[in-house]
Amino acid sequence: MHDSVKMAVTLLVIGAICGGFLAAVNAWTDPIIAEREQEEFQRTVGEFFPEVDEIEEEEIDEEKYFICYDADGNMLGVVGEVKASAYGDEPIRYNLGVNKDGEVVGMRVIAHEETPGIGDFIEDDDWVENQITGLHFDDPIAVDQDIDARSGATVTLRGIVSSIRSTVDLIGDEYLGFEVEVVEVDMDEVEDGTYTGTADGFAGEIELEVTVSGGEITEIVIISHEDTPDFWDQAEGETIDRIIEAQDVEVDAVSGATASSEGIMEAVADALN
Amino acid sequence: MATMTQEFSKGILKENPVFRLLLGLCPVLAVTATAINGFGMGIAATFVMLCSNIVVSLIRNVVPPRVRIPAYILVIATFVTVTDLVLNAFIPSLHAALGIFIPLIVVNCMILGRAEGFARKNNLGRSIIDALGMGVGFTISLTVLGMFRELLGAGTLFDVNITGTAFEPMVVFATPPGAFIALGILLLLFNVIYKKMGIE
């Protein structure tokens, strides 16, 4: 009995001393760490909008958006702290700055797991400067259109470009008063029948067949696609259901699978036009 | 009773924790993609081992034998956390590079091994030397492996480009399979060296 008490007391005493020591070290280092993280953040936002004076933070779909204002209260633009699913096991985390005119002012990768020497071009300032900076909301922002393809790094490139497109869309739509344009379809002009349409999805082309009967979209069948199975599965059923229910080509994209969803919508629009 | 010098040097050659005793292999493979990371991890582990050896040696007559392992774990975990916090505050780049392997120092069998196998039975002075010797051996091993992998995998040493454009780096060495293979090759080399030196 004596032994057990001695054992318990020893452990408790050691535990208490360790705990106290750690609390002290933590109190010492915590403010330093917090300050550094603040500084790093200011630096990243400040990189896009040097005149930033005030920042408003909002969270949409588990991603943060920082609306930046200058000293006079004018909106300078928005920085999105977002993620892009690409080649690596973890999504690429990056900041994208879009100014109030809808123009991309810069991109900064925070963390990624793309292959060194192949997918890490995303960190190259020159690449960002040449390919990303200056893109506008109204531009396609798509591989092989206004962004050069990169052989051997297709998945990484499509991943980041697709994400940039969505982020610009979201920022433009939410904060800058732009309207995300999915090609409009006037159902009155469409005759009954079956139509094929194609559009770009996340990783490649989507081809589908739309059946119109009695002036309504009754069926949408996917012929082929090249998107990542997990994301596609999330997007396909839901998006098709939404289109048929709303009888409108433009519906809410499935969050987490935006590129695939919008690809489907665009392919349907393509079919019916 | 071995001399102080012998206590120190055994950690570097005869009882090298990585190449002879095969202890603490998890961080060895994970952080040695570059030489500087290998070096940094070595220093961090040495610091923890030194502090824990000191404390364990000091309290060795006070701790009841049956609770000694949990007690040592508490002590080691404390110093690991200190290292984690201090690195995050003052050398954030190393902290980010070593990542999850900083808290994993606590389960580095080398540290618990020295505490249980040596510091528990030896006075403060010898325990310090033992920790330093093992730590230096560990650090050297990690740095050597790191240099090997960095040179072959990226053509650089400590971030300085050595090989220029003539040599096409074998990126595989910067990846997990390369880590295994690199360590295997080095182990083979060291076995040969040890045999030549007459150490079995």
Added chain:
Amino acid sequence: MDLNLGAIIFVAILANNIVLNQFLGICPYMGVTKRVETSLGMSMAVVFVMTMAGIVTWIIFNFILIPLELEYLRTISFILVIASLVQLVEIVLKKTNPTLFKALGIYLPLITTNCAILGVAILNIQMDHNIIQTVVYSLAAAIGFTVALVIMAGIRERLELANMSSMLKGAAVTLVAAGIMSLSFMGFSGIMTL
């Protein structure tokens, strides 16, 4: 909320195997895999401890450490939980299956220092898993551990019979074999991301 469980399982076992990709659990991987039997035995113990440890540490972190702003006590509390769980397994095993207990010998207490268990516990926190994802990930990671160990044991049992220089035998050739295994598992990456 998308739980993505299928992806978690696939990634944990194949695409980002904790032993072959993330370098967790190398000590037992090198030490225990001389025979398939011992590998299986230890792996079973690891499956149990890893899953339980994942759950308990998650609860402690989210319900005790965060509310009390004691996140810095994470390492200490986690390792204590793991050490206690291993003690528990030892006691239970001694009573219910003494043969296995003897066969595992020193390897059982060694599970405490298995970086894979602490590693997975920390990973659950870092990857912001909810409780269900934590259970699934811990279990799947342990299965991945088992897969890596059992395959390696199979290989090593064969290697025992092969002719090779004494310099190469033992750890050196095991590491090279591990490298080749890791290389082949790399083929799974990129198929699915979380």
